Amino acid sequence: MSIRTVLLHAAPDSGFDDRLAFAVALARQSGAALKAIYTLYPAGVPRVGRALSIYVNELVHEARQKEAGLKAHFEQAAAAAGVATTWQTVEGEVTSALRNEVTFADVTVVSETPYGTVDDQLAATLPEHLALACNGPVAVVPTGKPVPARIGRVLVAWKPSREAGHAVRFALPLLATAEEVEVLTIEEGDASVAESGARLAAYLATHGVNARHRHAVESPVGTAIANEAQKFKADLLVMGVYSRSRLAEMVLGGVTASLLTEPPVPLLVAH
Incomplete structure (x- = not known):
């Protein structure tokens, strides 16, 4: 078996650049295509109560605004490495969206995300939840540490x-x-x-x-x-x-x- 599809969690948290660099390097090394999943609904926030509903709607609105810049960055990084890409925007919550896609990918790339911005805090529990929920391997990339150009x-x-x-x-x-x-x-x-x-x-x-x-x-x-x-x-x-x-x-x-x-x-x- 070889790696032909690398799945990337795309989100505007502080770990995105590092996990993007890792995913691109992995795809290039393996001759794989890179697929990004961008979700609009925030992880770990229930749809309960009027106040929470207003908060969630604001987060979804912000996610829509941030998508174009993040997608352009993703496509530029992959193109520079000669890696084929797909970008998919999903209305649902990130853990469920990624879990649905893992079966059809060879490796899924997420981050260890520190508690910093709101986006960081929303993504912080993703690695452990995804590792338990998925039937495939999950790559967890540290934030703020050197990213290998090749896995040697x-x-x-x-x-x-x-x-x-x-x-x-x-x-x-x-x-x-x-x-x-x-x-x-x-x-x-x-x-x-x-x-x-x-x-x-x-x-x-x-x-x-x-x-x-x-x-x-x-x-x-x-x-x-x-x-x-x-x-x-x-x-x-x-x-x-x-x-x-x-x-x-x-x-x-x-x-x-x-x-x-x-x-x-x-x-x-x-x-």
């Missing part, structure tokens, strides 16, 4: 879970074209995870992936993964998300929550 070095945060397995299989087209891939396992009180990581590296080799395995005994796990991503100079971190319930992650904290909140590098995640 990939770190796989591995444990033998269904979610991690899904992420690796979705990532195979990128792993196969990467110059270096590292499979990272963390002890977490289970020595068998190291053997599983070595087996994954061997499996990836059968797909022509230049992979090596590194096992670490460090804690907390989220910090260890983030540190290794920086040390390895990864262009992309591949990982499964929410292998335990999202509620448990919210109450107890966890690897998914910490890395989605502050991605050290762009993430490719799957549930």
Whole structure:
């Protein structure tokens, strides 16, 4: 399988330029087309009460005003890279709109968005909601960090879970074209995870992936993964998300929550 369609969340938040640059670079590297979904209805705002209705109508009006400039920027960036594009405007809410399109795309690109402008706050929970709701891989691009021109070095945060397995299989087209891939396992009180990581590296080799395995005994796990991503100079971190319930992650904290909140590098995640 190869990547032929990259789906981009288009919105006037502070993360748009970074995720656009990532999506264009990914499409160019993969020979894929780039499709942008621009939604008018704000994420996470219910249609309840007169006051909220007035507020929502104002946000929709602002979204219409901002669309032309955002679309022009999108088309110019893609044209400069020789990437074919499609722009689609949707009346509905962004999470639902993207969820409906993910089945027909190979990768969906969103942002980790800081709480800054109103647009930032409306988009802030999109990565975690989309990762749980979608049946395809989601790329989460950090805001305000360097965007790789090419995905050449990939770190796989591995444990033998269904979610991690899904992420690796979705990532195979990128792993196969990467110059270096590292499979990272963390002890977490289970020595068998190291053997599983070595087996994954061997499996990836059968797909022509230049992979090596590194096992670490460090804690907390989220910090260890983030540190290794920086040390390895990864262009992309591949990982499964929410292998335990999202509620448990919210109450107890966890690897998914910490890395989605502050991605050290762009993430490719799957549930």
